Amino acid sequence: MQIYLPIAEVSVNAFLLLGLGGLVGLLSGMFGVGGGFLMTPLLFFIGIPPAVAVATGANQIVASSFSGVLAHFRRRTVDLRMGTVLLIGGLIGAAAGVAVFNYLRSIGQVDLMVRLCYVVFLGIIGTLMFVESLAALRRSSSGAKPKRKKHGLVHKMPFKMRFRVSGLYISVIPPLLVGLSVGVLAAIMGVGGGFIMVPAMIYILGMPTKVVIGTSLFQIIFVAAFTTMLHATTNYTVDVVLAVLLLVGGVVGAQIGTNIGLRMKAEQLRVLLALLVMIVCGKLALELLLEPSELYSVAPPVNQ
Amino acid sequence: MMRGLVLALLTFCATLPARAEEVVLGLSKDEVAITASFNGSDILIFGAVLREEPIPSGSQLGVVITVAGPSTPVTVRRKERRYGIWINTDAVDVDRAPSYYAVASSGPLREVLSNIEDLRYRITVPRAIRSVGAPMTILDSAAFTRALIRIRGNMGLYQVLEENVVVDQQTLFRTSIQLPSAVTEGGYVTRIFLTRNGKVVSQYQTTIEVRKVGLERWLFALSRNQPLLYGLMSIAIAIAAGWGASAGFALLRR
Secondary structure: OEEEEOOOOEEEEHHHHHHHHHHHHHHHHHHOOOOHHHHHHHHHHOOOOHHHHHHHHHHHHHHHHHHHHHHHHHOOOOOHHHHHHHHHHHHHHHHHHHHHHHHHHHOOOHHHHHHHHHHHHHHHHHHHHHHHHHHHHHHHHHOOOOOOOOOOHHHOOOOEEEEOOOOEEEEOHHHHHHHHHHHHHHHHHOOOOHHHHHHHHHHHOOOOHHHHHHHHHHHHHHHHHHHHHHHHHHOOOOOHHHHHHHHHHHHHHHHHHHHHHHOOOHHHHHHHHHHHHHHHHHHHHHHHHOOOOOOEEEEOOOOO | OHHHHHHHHHHHHHHOOOOOEEEEEEEOOOEEEEOOOOOOEEEEEEEEEEEOOOOOOOOOEEEEEEEEOOEEEEEEEEEEEEOOEEEEEEEEEEEEEEOOEEEEEOOOHHHHOOHHHHHHHOOOHHHHOEOOOOOOOOOOHHHHHHHHHHHHHHOOOEEEEOOOOEEEOOOEEEEEEEEOOOOOOEEEEEEEEEEEOOEEEEEEEEEEEEEEOHHHHHHHHHHHHOHHHHHHHHHHHHHHHHHHHHHHHHHHHO
16 A cells, blocks of 8 residues: 655555564564664665655654653653753754754765764674673673672762662763763664663663663653754654654554563573664665765755 | 536637647646555546648648646765765756656657757757756766756656657547656646647647645645644654553553
8 A cells, every 4th residue: 555655755655664663663672772773774775765764763763762661660760860961961962963964964965974873883882782792691601790880980070960760979971971972863863872872871871771771761752852843843854644654563563572572581682683783784884885876866955 | 627628728729810730638637636645647638739721741740748847956966986985976956957757759759859949948858957057176067967867767757758649640649648656746837749840830838736635735734834833743643652552552461
């Protein structure tokens, strides 16, 4: 069944979109990530204009992270104080990110920048996660205990604040900076930034793993909603019909994925997620390195 | 309605000062509605040649039909290898390029239409695109125009349908033109040229309206006129869907 998307101005198969949403939802439920980093490249692939894919991706993330955060609120695994600090950084970052996005669009480099961001960040995170989880797998089979966290640079900065739920007493500067950089990336890449935020919270801020996902989801809702608003008001590129189709598939897939995820070991999941991230990264990197079949591209000029 | 239209045309033509050959036109539809299930559309264009005199001998009647979507400026960019990766480097701004353009003719275009007439009426695809000048640094600006025609051609937006107009008894003609699903809104100017020996002897022009309707129209208008409201609505839908999914599956699990 073909459906015409009013903002993207293309006609696509509705079941394809439902399936795509379902697949990404399944993976995001299994691994506890937003899935934006898979959704946006997949949308490029089926012919949705990049600007619409990025903006609509942000809207769809609002739905999936809201659904997820409710579950975490029930389990009381959301650090509201930390979430708010991250959020302040995130909102500033998102505003800057949309400005950067619009500037890149005006010079015709948005496609390149989005792809480069994906390759660099997915590459780094995929590799780190892969190495770390393989080590964890080995550790869990040998039975050794994980190392205790150390006091680093994070504990020497001023403006300290107590985060009770996380059990931390650290400066507000690192969380603000983490929020800021993730906000910029979220706006440019059309992702929630969970795949960057989660490792940053664990390794840089030293937060306990059980509150990380809930807190990350909490602040992602607001950053993604803010990004959606900015894209909707400055670029008119949010396609609500596309978003609805994706999120209907997505929420169903996420629930099935969660059930699959519960039956697997955490380390195995992380290895799989790392592999997935590296595959997406590799495919995007190849597209940049190999000569494209069509060297020219047509775009509407930027009205300025 | 169609019969009334033809009748009106006939009377209209009759009042004109007598010319050798005139076009009377019919369209299978003069309005294309883009609905949610829109997946392209075929438009049948047909008509007749009206004459006061016998058919001129010694030359074959040629019919050329063009359909042009609204023109907009576009930017064509070219990728080049820099620092090992392929990035956009040169860009050429094309002043006006139709979003859709189809040209159908009764014979090979080179035979039914002379170059001069093509220039005057801007009939073939390269003529329909207006590109004034490229930056001085780009020497091969023609390659950019060719790329534009190639890319839009592959998308079915630019079509050259030679020998696609059927002409019966040098009087009746018909053709079918396909609008792909990725069309934009606006008035699609439809022109019919009658030619003899490559010269245009008569032309006729009308407009096919392509419009989004219903929900599509409403959403598009809302996103442009009330972007704030549209953005809030999108977020509200997302929040509701997220909450609905969470609550729904919580109920199922019980």
